[in-house]
Amino acid sequence: MNIGQAAEASGVSAKMIRYYENIGLLPEAYRSASGYRKYSAADIHRLKFVRRARDFGFPMAQIVELLALWSDRARPSSEVKRIALAHMDELDAKIKHLRALQKSLKTLASHCHGDERPDCPILEELEH
Amino acid sequence: MNIGQAAEASGVSAKMIRYYENIGLLPEAYRSASGYRKYSAADIHRLKFVRRARDFGFPMAQIVELLALWSDRARPSSEVKRIALAHMDELDAKIKHLRALQKSLKTLASHCHGDERPDCPILEELEH
DNA sequence: ATAATCCTTCCCATCATGGGAAGGTCAAGG
DNA sequence: CCTTGACCTTCCCATGATGGGAAGGATTAT
Structure with a gap:
């Protein structure tokens, strides 16, 4: 092929x-x-x-490991699980980060009129 | 400076x-x-x-817009809010995606013994 | 005057992916 | 048998936001 x-x-x-x-x-x-x-x-x-x-x-580095384990008949499943759990931790950290951002934005946006007036708490927050 | x-x-x-x-x-x-x-x-x-x-x-493209609005005294706050809401949608999509990945992984990992035995539903799933 | 610190531009690397060019190969049809 | 089109090869470039580092000029402190 x-x-x-x-x-x-x-x-x-x-x-x-x-x-x-x-x-x-x-x-x-x-x-x-x-x-x-x-x-x-x-x-x-x-x-x-x-x-x-x-x-x-999974990032490439982990895929390298997973491929090696996949072709290793004597692998301990604990190794595979360890990689998966570490990846889940990474995902969890990312999710937490994004949720925190979203929460802040939500608060800001809810206070913004969103009409033709120029005053806007979103810009004010960015300006600090 | x-x-x-x-x-x-x-x-x-x-x-x-x-x-x-x-x-x-x-x-x-x-x-x-x-x-x-x-x-x-x-x-x-x-x-x-x-x-x-x-x-x-915020991605750079949005920051360009926000900067322009920031220095525009006649800006409508609706423009700022629109950008913020769009960004929140993006964050939401990313969060949903990560959560879906995590959910799948969690299921797989929970079925993996994680001991010295080689059989592992995680690898089986990846193998398909 | 000299050394240390700062500045400049330019190049390279990340990570996973795609675009595209220049040129070789293969299969099908006239 | 030859052309055409689809496929393959390698090589270079770009992404987005960031950092590292080199070579060389400027400023500042001793």
């Missing part, structure tokens, strides 16, 4: 497949005589795995 | 002050005879405004 079909089948763009190979997330693909990258069903399987890990929001 | 003191006073790094000037967010700074950027109290005031808008998570 060429890279275009692999991209289609896995949901990872050809650009990203080359990029992943480049940064060492994926092993170097087998090449045809003319230099085309060739992908097997197992390769597609791995690409899908990466794709889904991205969908879950 | 030189750029270093302006950075200190405003909480915006010298690097970022130059960058903001470069992308047109801020007007070109007055220069001394030897080419040093010089900042007035009004400049510091504007830098602080930008800084606080960043703290609220």
Whole structure:
């Protein structure tokens, strides 16, 4: 399978497949005589795995670890769980941050008339 | 005031002050005879405004608009409110997304033993 | 006068992704 | 057999907001 079909089948763009190979997330693909990258069903399987890990929001560094664990039959599931929990902590921190921002904004916006008058507590707050 | 003191006073790094000037967010700074950027109290005031808008998570494009409204005495507060509400919508969308990710992960992680055994529903889910 | 600190511009890196150019390859159809 | 179009290759550039650092000039303090 060429890279275009692999991209289609896995949901990872050809650009990203080359990029992943480049940064060492994926092993170097087998090449045809003319230099085309060739992908097997197992390769597609791995690409899908990466794709889904991205969908879950895992950063690349964690995906590297997850891929290693995935292909390690003797892995302890505690390692996988540890990565997942750490990621959840990251998500939690981000959510908390965004919610705090939203809360502040909400308060400000609720005090803003939102009409043709120029006075506005939002600008006043930014001005400080 | 030189750029270093302006950075200190405003909480915006010298690097970022130059960058903001470069992308047109801020007007070109007055220069001394030897080419040093010089900042007035009004400049510091504007830098602080930008800084606080960043703290609220506004993207640069919105900050450009907010700055323009800030210096427009005839602005309608509805314009400011519109920008703030749009930003809140963005934050809301991000929060929803992160919460959805977290919810999925939580379910998966709760089913993972997290011990020395290799079987793990997290990897199984990623594998699909 | 000299050293230390500040300033200038310019380049590079992040992270994951896409756009696009220049040029080689392959498959289908006339 | 040759052309055409679709595909592939590598390489460079851009994103957004930020920092690091180098090379060289300016200012300030000793």
